[in-house]
Amino acid sequence: MHILGLCNGQLHGNSEILLKAALTEATAADPTITTAWIHVPSLVIPRNPAPLKSAMDVSMGTNKGQMSGAAPTTAEDVDDRQAALNAILDADAIIVASATYSHQPPGFLKVLMDRIGGPYLDVGFVRNARAKQAAGDPKFADFKYDARLLKPRALGFIMTGGSTTPDQFSMALPTMNLFFYCLHAKVVDQFLGKNFMDAGSVLLDPAVMERSRLLARNVVSQLGKEFDDAAYLGPSEPGACPYCHLSAIEFLHDGDNGVGCTTCGARGKLVVGETAAGGGKAQILPEWEEDSEWSCVTLKGKIKHGEDILSWGSRERGKMAAVEEEKAKWLGVEMPQVPLPSSRL
Structure with a gap:
């Protein structure tokens, strides 16, 4: 079994420490488990890229914009999306440790999941499409998907932040849950670690370090179980x-x-x-x-x-022809744009 760690906070910060505490506990609980981690804010994603070639089109061709990029991506652009996607699909469990900015996880993780997750990793769509394909529905005759999508997965979420009051974490765990629901993976445990402002300050509180280790043990206990058989063990x-x-x-x-x-x-x-x-x-x-x-x-x-x-x-889609001319008019409106160092002509 393999557990992927995703750190969605600053390098060498509290999220990294808690994530590493969880991953080392997982291998201590079961030495056959392998682990690896990604520092999400360090990922490189081209701007406005087209979806990956492996991405599913859940609109079945009805939404052309979903499967195209709006700005040029050159062969020289570094793109970590496929590597991150493979890491997620290869994992039997994912443990995410994240900072909290403005009540929510920092947007780095959302950018990643918006680019490779959501409709592109929709397990519900895959299962429905497979059933329709088996029933002979011609619309799904050529439907293909990555078989790794359907393997059982467990999830664990760790949120940290400097505030001492719960109002500052109001959307921390809700938002984190929404990043991953497309995978139909079982959230086994989740918790908030408050009062940690300075990088490394989690080490002042042995209880939160132990809580991360407990989360790891809970995740390990549910590895390999199908969604309906796995248990939620958190608060x-x-x-x-x-x-x-x-x-x-x-x-x-x-x-x-x-x-x-x-x-x-x-x-x-x-x-x-x-x-x-x-x-x-x-x-x-x-x-x-x-x-x-x-x-x-x-x-x-x-x-x-x-x-x-x-x-x-x-x-x-059947109505779009009526507004094509007006759409072209609006897209052709010239307005001053803010000059940016990254602008490409």
Whole structure:
């Protein structure tokens, strides 16, 4: 088994230290495990590149822009995307350690996953397409995919930051979850490490170092298990979403106290009840739907979204001819651009 580490913080910082603590613990727990890591901010990605040649087109040709680049990429451009993609697809588990900037993981990881992940690594689409192909659907007769996409994977997320208050981490774990949901990998454990500002300051707190090692042991314990068989072993508060195990909600304003999980999209409604944590006092907490077709964590939710994209893409494509002339007009509008050192003529 192989575990990939992704560091999404500064070099020689707290994220790197916690990631290395986790990876060394993984190999200590099972010496047959191999590990490797990537410092995500150091990756080189050409600007506005076309998708990789191996990238899937989940629109099945209905969205031409998805499969093309908007600016020239020359043969001389260094491009780390394929190497990073291979590292992700070869891994049986991925442990991510990240800093927190403006309540979220730094955008370096989002840039990477926007370029190689999302629709290009949509396991729900692959499984749906395979079923349609087996049923003889001619649209999927030539469908091909990377078999590594369907191997079971476990995930572990470590977030750190300098703030002492939870409000400054409000979208840290929610955003991290969304970077990887396309892979249909099981999030086994996740945690926030607060109060760590200086590079290396995590070493002042043995508890957070041990927490990283615990996360690694939890991930190792679920290696090789299919999504539905693997267990979530991390923290979960009363009323938390049962799919992503986080507590960020939005109001649906449906007249029935409906709420949605801000992270994964699951739906539920607020109910009044008693909990042990409430000490017998009445509390208002979400009651979540079962077998959600809205949560992007579930395979059903992924397939629903994929079918929505295919359906709407087909309808929209049939209307585009009516606006081609106006589109060309707007794209031809000349406006001053800010001169940049990197501008290519």
